[in-house]
Amino acid sequence: MRCVLVSEANLKADTCCSYCRNKIGDSYAREIGSRRIYCDYDCYAHAAAMPLDTINTRVVPANSWSVRS
Numbered sequence: 001m002r003c004v005l006v007s008e009a010n011l012k013a014d015t016c017c018s019y020c021r022n023k024i025g026d027s028y029a030r031e032i033g034s035r036r037i038y039c040d041y042d043c044y045a046h047a048a049a050m051p052l053d054t055i056n057t058r059v060v061p062a063n064s065w066s067v068r069s
Helices: 041-049
Strands: 003-007 027-031
Touching: 003 041, 027 041
Parallel strands: none
Antiparallel strands: 003 027
């Protein structure tokens, strides 16, 4: 993974870090391939070290499933 460090950018007001979910300030890191945004290089480095199948996954409880017959 490669990233670009961006300074003094104007993003939407509710933009959050892809790793820690903190609000993005006026500088951030953006991954080139997926265009994901991270609040700083440390969050980017932690996300890059994670296995790809665990990034951005969501667990849905079994009792919320609906079955159609």
